[in-house]
Amino acid sequence: MTNNNLGVCNYPEDKTKAKNPPRRFGEVGSKIKKGMPAVCSILFVLIVWEVAVRLTGVSADILPSPIRVVRMLFINRALFWTHILPTLKETMIGLGATILAAVILAVLCDFFPTVRRFVYPILVISQTVPIIVIAPLFVIWFGYGLFPKIVIIIIVTFFSIAVALTDGFDSTEPEVVSLLKSMGATKWQQFYYVRLPAALPSFFTGLRIAITWSITAAIYGEYVGAEKGLGIFMQICKNDFRTDLVLGSVLIISALSLILFGVVALLRKLIIPWHSTAKAGEKQ
Amino acid sequence: MTDTKVMLRVKDITKTFVKNGVAFEALRDVNLTVKESEFVSIIGPSGCGKSTLFNIVAGILEPDAGIVFVDDKDMTGKTEACALMPQKDLLFPWRKIADNTILGLQIAGMKKKEARIKVDPYFSVFGIDGTQQLYPSQLSGGMRQRASLLRTVVQERPVMLLDEPFGALDSMTRSDLQDWLLDIWQKQKWTVILVTHDIKEAVYLSDKVYVMTPSPSRVQEVIEIDLPRPRTPEITMTPEFLKYEAQLKHAFGKN
Numbered sequence: 001m002t003n004n005n006l007g008v009c010n011y012p013e014d015k016t017k018a019k020n021p022p023r024r025f026g027e028v029g030s031k032i033k034k035g036m037p038a039v040c041s042i043l044f045v046l047i048v049w050e051v052a053v054r055l056t057g058v059s060a061d062i063l064p065s066p067i068r069v070v071r072m073l074f075i076n077r078a079l080f081w082t083h084i085l086p087t088l089k090e091t092m093i094g095l096g097a098t099i100l101a102a103v104i105l106a107v108l109c110d111f112f113p114t115v116r117r118f119v120y121p122i123l124v125i126s127q128t129v130p131i132i133v134i135a136p137l138f139v140i141w142f143g144y145g146l147f148p149k150i151v152i153i154i155i156v157t158f159f160s161i162a163v164a165l166t167d168g169f170d171s172t173e174p175e176v177v178s179l180l181k182s183m184g185a186t187k188w189q190q191f192y193y194v195r196l197p198a199a200l201p202s203f204f205t206g207l208r209i210a211i212t213w214s215i216t217a218a219i220y221g222e223y224v225g226a227e228k229g230l231g232i233f234m235q236i237c238k239n240d241f242r243t244d245l246v247l248g249s250v251l252i253i254s255a256l257s258l259i260l261f262g263v264v265a266l267l268r269k270l271i272i273p274w275h276s277t278a279k280a281g282e283k284q
Numbered sequence: 285m286t287d288t289k290v291m292l293r294v295k296d297i298t299k300t301f302v303k304n305g306v307a308f309e310a311l312r313d314v315n316l317t318v319k320e321s322e323f324v325s326i327i328g329p330s331g332c333g334k335s336t337l338f339n340i341v342a343g344i345l346e347p348d349a350g351i352v353f354v355d356d357k358d359m360t361g362k363t364e365a366c367a368l369m370p371q372k373d374l375l376f377p378w379r380k381i382a383d384n385t386i387l388g389l390q391i392a393g394m395k396k397k398e399a400r401i402k403v404d405p406y407f408s409v410f411g412i413d414g415t416q417q418l419y420p421s422q423l424s425g426g427m428r429q430r431a432s433l434l435r436t437v438v439q440e441r442p443v444m445l446l447d448e449p450f451g452a453l454d455s456m457t458r459s460d461l462q463d464w465l466l467d468i469w470q471k472q473k474w475t476v477i478l479v480t481h482d483i484k485e486a487v488y489l490s491d492k493v494y495v496m497t498p499s500p501s502r503v504q505e506v507i508e509i510d511l512p513r514p515r516t517p518e519i520t521m522t523p524e525f526l527k528y529e530a531q532l533k534h535a536f537g538k539n
Contacts, residue, residue: 175370182342182368183388183439193387197378274378274419 064244073248083233084252090146090218090229091260094153095210102158106165110195111187116166127159131220139225149221149229156217157210164206168199201275204268211260219253290356291475292318292341292365292443297350299336309500310336314350316494316503318443321473325486327536328496334479337501338445341477342366354442367441371448373432375420381431382407382416388439403438410434411464426457433465437474446478450485462488463517470514483536487511487528488520495535505535 046066053065060068073080109116131152138148172195180190222231230249237245269276294316300309310333318324326334339345341352343363351358354365367388375384385406386399394402407413410430412423420428429449436444449465450458466489469476480486486493487509495505509528511519519525 173374175372176374178339178342178344179368179370179374180391181344182363182366182445183391184363185391189391193391194376197376200378272378274421 061241061243064247069244069247069251072242072244073251076245076248080233080248080252083228083230083249084256086226086229087215087218087222087231088256090149090153090221091214091256093146094150094218095157095214097150098154098157098161098210098214099207101154102161102165106162106169106199107191109166110169110191123159123162126155129155131156131217135220136224138221144225144227149218149226152221153214153217157214160209160213161203161206164202164209165199168202169195171202172198200272204264204272208261208264208268211264212257215253215257215260288319288321290317291320291322291354292316292477293353294337294341295351295353297337297340297347297352299333299340299345299347311340311347312500312502314496314501314503316341316477318475318477318492320475322491323469323476323478323489324492324494325478325480325490326494326496327480327483327486327532328501329498329536330481332496332498333501334496335447338368338447338477338479341443342368342445365441366443366445367436367439369433369436369444369446369449371451373420373425373428375428375431375435377420380417380419381412381423384420385431385435385438387435392439399438403434406434406438409468424457425453426461429453429461430464437472442475444474444476446476448479448481451481465489466515483529483532484520487525487532488515493532495532504538507531507535 050065050067053063064072105115105119109119135148135152138151142148142151176194177190180194185193218229219231219234222229222233223235226232230253234246234249237243237249294314297311297314298309299311300307302308314337316324316326326337328334336345340347340350340360343352343359343361343366346361350360352360352365357365359365375381376387379387382400382403383396385403386394386396389399389402390396404416407416410433412427412430412434415423415427415431420431423431433446433449436446450461453461462485469489478486478489490509493507493509494503495507496502497504507528511522511524511528
């Protein structure tokens, strides 16, 4: 034991050593292994589809083969591109607006419980209104531009993010509040130091749901009336019996959803790196 | 001992809660006296209002009647005098250990950088050097509790309130940490109030033990533990120790 500048003794290390951070070795390899069955089953469906189309000689107007879909997608890539961009723009703006509004509202609800009592019923009711029925009304009210699509996206995704955030804020234990109060923390400090970071995992769960919905909402918004975008493009193709191009659009929409989903997962890893370690720690 | 000044005086604290129209009297005329650098334990049955008493002493809760004096100043309902160590470590999973321990300092307005420099030497004192950059989930329960005590200590409040700090640990770790706390306290001489269910722990660590009655909670008995200091684990085998343990068991058994 040695004296240090505090005039007290050093203590021997705890017998139970700090656990090392979980090793990342082989993570990619195991991911590929995990993904194999999914890849196999998708390939199987595509092969059956391709073979069935060739054997039956069904018209491409009704069911084009997967190879034809991909070929047409490639040939018409410039055309597709002009429709992808507006859809992506709507999705991004819509989702951004949703996040902004949801954060503001959830924070207000957290600080003022009365606000929650006013707003919550409206939120719940907004989820009971079938968007399929009211979306065409937005075209009547707001026309064919960007605005009605954004409104649709907000209606579809707002609930999941706002609820995820309020639940996240509420996940703070009362003991933690007592601890912070004993330190003399103000209400704002309690929010900043605990309630906000505690809500982040829940927020990302909500965002993950919202991101896929927001693309679907954008497509639907275009479907009922738009000048450009994958939704209206699909409708035009359908009316022309270009089933191959409709299926090509479907492919693109799936790919877009997957990419955005991946972006959210990546952001989550960057912003709350502690969360996966904490979950691994709980299992020990 | 007689010339040591009184650090904390809790005078005639009474608290009644009303829930769904039913009144529940948690504390009735509770009095405590804790001298500077004294280690005082409070034991009592579960739900005897110990947490309520702690919250009042910590200034989080206002009593219906009574006053909390710290260093002869009325600190009733004020949080500045006491630092609280809760039963669960409550380390934030999103903060590394170093940043968890500076929480109280940050809330008090100290800059992060400055606070980190301030706590760093304590890590070796507390036997958790090298954990500064780890997340709480990477530490064992015992080490987390050490970090939790460090978070309490660095606030440098006149009185420290430890609310069953070892209650959730396994008995091996628990006994390790009791030895550790005894040792570190004997060097640092903080003024400590410990709430515990564990009679042996109370005798082992304390200068004085308050035995509380079930609700409405009042002080049933105050027992001075006149065992020599510094104490070592061997003291628990001595007849004097066992006598105090029996005396407390007896007092505890009455309620």
